[in-house]
Structures are given as C-alpha cells and as structure tokens.
Amino acid sequence: MQSQVEPNLSYYIAKARSINGRIFQKKIKVAILSSYTINGLEEALRVKCAESNITCATYLCGYGQYNQDILDQSSKLYEFSPNITFIIIDTRTVLSTLFYTPYTIAANDRRTYIDKRVADFVNLVRTFKNRTDSKLVLTNCSIPNYSPYGICEVRTEYGLQEMVSDFNSRLSEAFRGDPQVFLFDFNSFVSKYGEINVLDYRQLLAGDIKVSLGYIPHLAEELMGYVKADLGLNRKCIVLDLDNTLWGGIIGEDGFDRIDLSLKPPGMAFVEFQRVLLALYQRGIILAINSRNNEDEALRAIREHPYMILREENFATMKINWNDKISNMKEIAEELNIGLDSIVYFDDDPVNRELMLKAIPEIMTVNLPDDPSLYASTLMRINDFNTLAITSEDSNRGKMYKQEQKRIELKKSASNLEDFLKQLEIKVTMRKANNFTVPRIAQLTLKTNQFNLTTHRYQEEDIQMFANDQTKLIGCAQTMDKFGDNGITGVYIVNKNNADKEWFIDTFLLSCRVMGRGIENAMLGYILSKAKEEGAVKVKAEFIPTKKNKPCEQLLPNFGFEKEVGQQWVYTYSVPVKQTNHIELIED
Numbered sequence: 001m002q003s004q005v006e007p008n009l010s011y012y013i014a015k016a017r018s019i020n021g022r023i024f025q026k027k028i029k030v031a032i033l034s035s036y037t038i039n040g041l042e043e044a045l046r047v048k049c050a051e052s053n054i055t056c057a058t059y060l061c062g063y064g065q066y067n068q069d070i071l072d073q074s075s076k077l078y079e080f081s082p083n084i085t086f087i088i089i090d091t092r093t094v095l096s097t098l099f100y101t102p103y104t105i106a107a108n109d110r111r112t113y114i115d116k117r118v119a120d121f122v123n124l125v126r127t128f129k130n131r132t133d134s135k136l137v138l139t140n141c142s143i144p145n146y147s148p149y150g151i152c153e154v155r156t157e158y159g160l161q162e163m164v165s166d167f168n169s170r171l172s173e174a175f176r177g178d179p180q181v182f183l184f185d186f187n188s189f190v191s192k193y194g195e196i197n198v199l200d201y202r203q204l205l206a207g208d209i210k211v212s213l214g215y216i217p218h219l220a221e222e223l224m225g226y227v228k229a230d231l232g233l234n235r236k237c238i239v240l241d242l243d244n245t246l247w248g249g250i251i252g253e254d255g256f257d258r259i260d261l262s263l264k265p266p267g268m269a270f271v272e273f274q275r276v277l278l279a280l281y282q283r284g285i286i287l288a289i290n291s292r293n294n295e296d297e298a299l300r301a302i303r304e305h306p307y308m309i310l311r312e313e314n315f316a317t318m319k320i321n322w323n324d325k326i327s328n329m330k331e332i333a334e335e336l337n338i339g340l341d342s343i344v345y346f347d348d349d350p351v352n353r354e355l356m357l358k359a360i361p362e363i364m365t366v367n368l369p370d371d372p373s374l375y376a377s378t379l380m381r382i383n384d385f386n387t388l389a390i391t392s393e394d395s396n397r398g399k400m401y402k403q404e405q406k407r408i409e410l411k412k413s414a415s416n417l418e419d420f421l422k423q424l425e426i427k428v429t430m431r432k433a434n435n436f437t438v439p440r441i442a443q444l445t446l447k448t449n450q451f452n453l454t455t456h457r458y459q460e461e462d463i464q465m466f467a468n469d470q471t472k473l474i475g476c477a478q479t480m481d482k483f484g485d486n487g488i489t490g491v492y493i494v495n496k497n498n499a500d501k502e503w504f505i506d507t508f509l510l511s512c513r514v515m516g517r518g519i520e521n522a523m524l525g526y527i528l529s530k531a532k533e534e535g536a537v538k539v540k541a542e543f544i545p546t547k548k549n550k551p552c553e554q555l556l557p558n559f560g561f562e563k564e565v566g567q568q569w570v571y572t573y574s575v576p577v578k579q580t581n582h583i584e585l586i587e588d
Contacts, residue, residue, distance in 0.1 A: 006217045009040045016043035019050045026231050027055040031082035031134070033066035035093040036210045044220035049227060056227075063208075070128045084135045084230055085128070086223060088186070089121075090210045091141040091164055099160075103148065107158040114163055118170045129180055133461065135388075137226050138175070139186035140168040145195055179389070179439070179460030182226065189222055225383035232446035232457070235364060235384040236284070236397070237338055238277065239329065241347040242291040242298055242320070246270060246310065248372060251297045261307045269372035274309035276376045281314050284394030285385055286336060286401055289318040290328045290345075316401035325352055326359045335408075336401060337512045339449070339548075344382065346375075389439040389460065393487035403484040404513070410483075421517060421582040424481040428522045429586040431488070433467035433474045440488045441476050444509060448491075449548040451520065452509040453541060453555070456493075471496050473503075473530060477523050479514050489514045490523050496534070503531045505541040508555075515551060522580040524559055526587075529577055539571045540564070 028049065032042055042058040049056035059080040061069045066087055069077040077085075092099045094117055102110060121138070128136060143164045147153035153161060168187060175181040190198050193215055203209035211219055228234055243250045247270050248260025260267040281287050287310065291298060298320045302312055312318075317335050319328035325347075333340050341362040347353050348368055357365045369378060387394065407424065414420035431437055442460040449455065458466075466474045477490030493507035505527065510520050531539050541556055544567055559578060561569035 006221065009044065009213050009216050012044040012047045012217060012220075013040060015047045015050075019047065022050065022055070024050060024055045025053045026233070027057075028084065028227060028231060029057045029059070029080065029082045030227065031059040031061075031077055031080060031085040032088065033061045033069055033077070033085065034088040035064055035066060036088075036090055037063060037208045038088060038211065038216070039207075039209065040213060040216045041220055041223075044217050045223065045227070048220055048224050052224070052228065052233065054227065054231065054233075067124065070124055073131060078131055081132065082134045084137065084226060085132075086184075086226075087125075087136065087138045089139055089141065091144060092210070094141055094167060095160075095163070098163075099144070100148070102160045102163065103156075110158050110163055111166075114167050114170075118167060118174070121171060122174050125175070125181060133180075133459070135180060135182070135226070135230055135459070137182045137184050137223070138171065139184045140171055142187045142190040142195065142198075143168075179442075179464070182388075184223070184226075189219065193218060221383065225386040226388075228384060229386040229388045230459075233384075234387050234447070235342050235344050237286040237288060237316075237332075237336065237343045238280065239288045239290050239332060239343055239345050239363075240277075241349070241352070242289060242293055242301075244348040244372070245346055245368075245375075246274060247301065247305075247308075251301055252294050256297070256300055256305065259301065259305075261301075261305055263307065266372065267307065269375060271307055271309060273372070273375040273379065276379050278309050278314065280379075280385065281310075281398050282395065283390055284397040286316045286338075286397060287314055288316050288332050288336070289320060290325050290332060290347075291318075291320050292322055292325065293320050295320040313402055314398060316398065317405070325356065329356065329360060329363065336404075337515070344384065346379075348372075387443065389443065391440040391443060391488075393440055396485075396487060400484065400486055400513070403486075406483045407481070418582070424483075424517065424582075425584075426517060426519070426582065427480045427584045427586060428490075428519055429478045429480070429588050430523075430526055431476050431478055431588045433463060433476070437476050437488060438463045438467065441474070441491050444476075444488070444491045444511065445507060448509045448511060449546065450512045450550075451515055451552045452507075452546075452549050453505070453552055454507055454544045455546055455549060456507050458493075458507070466493060471498075473527070477510075477519060479517075479519055486511075486514055490519060492523060492527055494527060494531075496531075496536075498534065498536070501536050502538045502540065503527075503536045505539065508541065508552075510552075512551075518580045518583055520552070520555060521559065521578060522583045522585050524555070525577050525580060526585060528571060528573075532573060532577070537573065541569050541571075542567050543569065 030045060042060050046056045046058060059082060069075045125136060141164050143161050147160050149156055153159050172183050175183060198212055198215050200212040203212055240246055248266055251259055261270050302308060317332055319332060340360055344364045344366060345356055346366050346368060353365050356363060368375060410423060411420045414423060433441055439460055442458055442463045445458045466472050473494040473496055475492060476488045478488050479486040489511040491507060491509050495504045495506055528539055541561060543556055556569040560575050561571045564570045
C-alpha cells in the first residue's frame, strides 16, 4: 500500500543489510557521483528498489571525485558499467567563492564565469556519453534564498540568484533533446521541502552534507522515478471510487444537489483532486471508475454537475454497479487489456483498500488521508507514472481507449470475427525509424510483454543507432480504423545478412491494445516480402517464452515457420507469403 510517511534514513540503512545477496525479478546498476557527502542515498535506493522487486547494485564515487571518475577512462566507474548514473552537484561547488562574494567582479565577468561553468559540465557529460551507454541524470542547482545584497538582489544586474537560474536554464537547454541525458530539478526538490529543512547547517559544517540526512529518503524517492521508468515499470491507469473520492458525500443518499463539489470548502478539495487527475489524463494516464453505486444517479453527477471536472469521455471504462470491487477491478484490467500491475487505485474507504490490497497485491492501492484536501498532493507525490519520454501516443491514450469501447460494441453486433474485422476498415502504415518514431519504438520495446517474441529491451539511443545501421531493417506499424488512430502499436527489428541471403528477426512486438485484429500477420508478411525483394532465401526468428508472452506463441508456426533448433524458427518461402486481406497495408 502506498505509504503517506517516508521512513527515516536509519530504517533504510538497517534494511539494506538484510537484502544483501537477495535476487529480485528486475535488476539495475546505479552509479552515484556527487560533489559533496551523500551518506545513505545508495542504501535508500537499494531498499526502495527491493521493495519494487528490483535488484540494485550501486557504485558510489569517492568524496568529490566525480570529475576524476568521469575523466579517467580506467576508473572503477566505467568498470562498474552502470545502467543509470546520477551526478549530484550543488550551488556552492559550481560557484565556489562567488557563492559568498559574487559582487567582487563585474556583471559581465559573472556572465563569463557562468559561461565557463556551463561549458565545463557540458564537456564532462559529453566525455561520459562517449565512454558508456549509461543513462545520465544530472541535477541542477538550488537557487539560494541568501544574497549578500539582501532586498536589493532583485534589482541587481545578473545577481547571484540570476546566475544560478541561468546556469540551470542553460544546462536544461543543452540536453533537452538528448535521449541519454536527463536533468533532475534539484531546485524544485529544495523548494518542495524547504531550504531550511533540506540544508542543515550543523551537518553541512560538520561533514559537507548538503542534503540533510532526514531528507535523503525523499531524494531517493524522487530518483526512483528514473529507475522505474528505465525498467519500464511505470503504471498507466488510475481507477477511482466515486463517493467521498471524486466528490464529497454519497450520491445515493445526499442527492445530486447536496454532494460536496464546488469552488469553496469542502467541495473545493474534490475539484482540485479532479484537476490533477485531468492533467494526468491529458498526458496519457488512463482513468477508470470502480464504484458500488446506483449507475443512473452516479452518471447524472458525472455528466451534469456544474463543478465536475472529469466527464464521461475522460473515463476509459466505468464499473458502476453493486458487484464486489475485486471482480470489477479484474474486469477493468481485462477490458483495457492491461496488467493489474499497471493500476493505481484510489478509494476513501480503508476497508475497501485493505480488501483490494490482500486480493490483488499487484495493484498499487493508495492509502488516502482522511482529509480530502490532501488528496491532490497525495496523487502528485506518486512517481510511478514517469516515462523517459512522452510520445503523441501517450497524450492521446485516453481518447484511444474511448474509441476502443466503440470497437467492442461493433464486435458484439457483428455476426462473426471475420465480419467484425472487415467492418473495422483497418489500415496499417509501415513507418521507418526516424526522429519522430524512435522514442515510441524504444518505449514499446521497454514495456510490451504479452505479444513480444523475444522481449529484448532497447533504449532510445540503441534504436537510433540501429536506424543508422544499413544491415538492419527497423520500423514500426501505425494502425488506424474507422473509429480513429491507434498510433504506433507494432515494432520490428531485423538483422539483414545479405551475404548469406538470410535475415533474422531480432524483435517483433505488438501493443496489447490492438491484439486479435491480424495486424501482426500484416507486419510479418511485410517483413517476409521485403526480405524476398532484397534476395533473402531464409528468414529466421526466435520465440523466447516468458510468463507473459504466451499470446504470440503460435505466431511463427501459424505463418509457415518451421522449428529449427532450440527456440529458433525458419521460413524458407516454400509456401507463398500469407496475405491479410482485411487490412490495407501502406508503406510510408
């Protein structure tokens, strides 16, 4: 259950000892490079990873040795070969003596100094990138409340605070389009918890500790957002109760006009909660309802209440009935074709929360506070919705799931599957990997489990490298039908061995959202046809079974591939390539 209170650092240090040697489902290697003492961060990260079923190995640089570790090609950092590297810098290190005496030099000289410091860090990052495939998360600097000029600081040309703000902005601009480098907004972290709390002068002066030991667990929690996103462990659906969750009161007892939902207390708390939910919906988080309620009364509130922020079109599915919530939740997951571990559940009733937690532990059941005015801030603290890139498919996901409901209705009315597929009027456009499609291709390789032949995981920079390799065929499938655009839903990566006239399918996957419509057949037929056009006489593929990819187990044999050795299959063109007649295939 999502906790409201962050345990103190001693809990993580003690717990870290007990998990030594334990192996979890996922694994990651994390390097921590810091310009100051950062005691306890690696223990907190390892424990938080273990609690998310991740084995985390850590590397911590020597005190202030981040420069040396990066510049020395034979350093232990590169020997460790991390998946993610955090470089944690601070304002005093960047500004040196100018932190205290910025006005001993002219404004233009202060600008020149910041120019040089930005260039130093950009070059350091480039050196690191050239030597490793690790994701790099670089912190920016906190803007100090202190200024030797006091209230005149804001009237001073390129003053201390503007220097730090400019440094942060230029770092962000330097790496904004880089899929390997991310900027963690440490300034916002300090603002959230308060400089007076995060910076404890007793600890600073005793041991150069610039993040108070009491706030190390909070920093670790923020950094876990990158770890989960890198491993594709993000959650993508919020399921909500209605009474006392989306509005105050009970609609069936209090009535439409008397529920708490307005622009003044106590109804304002629920409006604010809905506003945050809507923002998440607009960036691609699916919303659904699971409520024991009278459907007609609940729907009237959703459709007609003047202060309702979320409307019927914002919910991918709504289970408003008197069935038990466990059954409803399983139906929601099945209808949306998502795993239960993709769901975050909000319910004001602690009994319902406890039942859900015990019945379906894979779901993140949020421990909502008793005070509804804290609902919005509770939601904003959850970092399980993070992804390394937000694509157009993400932003349109809510709309796509509403379109899916129309497809389900059509399927129910069709006499058979063949008629349903014909009536859909499916078009599949095969697109090449380029600057627009690479982020989505990488995203699908990281998170697609059910229809994925090999479950090979690739980062954005890997896909970009493949796209520039003439010995590979890499692309994606964008699907559209009469109800709308499903976006990019399929990916293929093929190694072309033209010397031996043999191609090998490294990666072949399809989003669970469009399974069962023959799109995989159109994609595979396209690959086989392309191989034949370029003179290949064989196409080999591999099916590596996992706990989740049984849906694609029969794809290869059903398409005419024959078992070779182990998990490998081969297609030799002894039979014509299958045609998928109900799909219009377009090559971009």
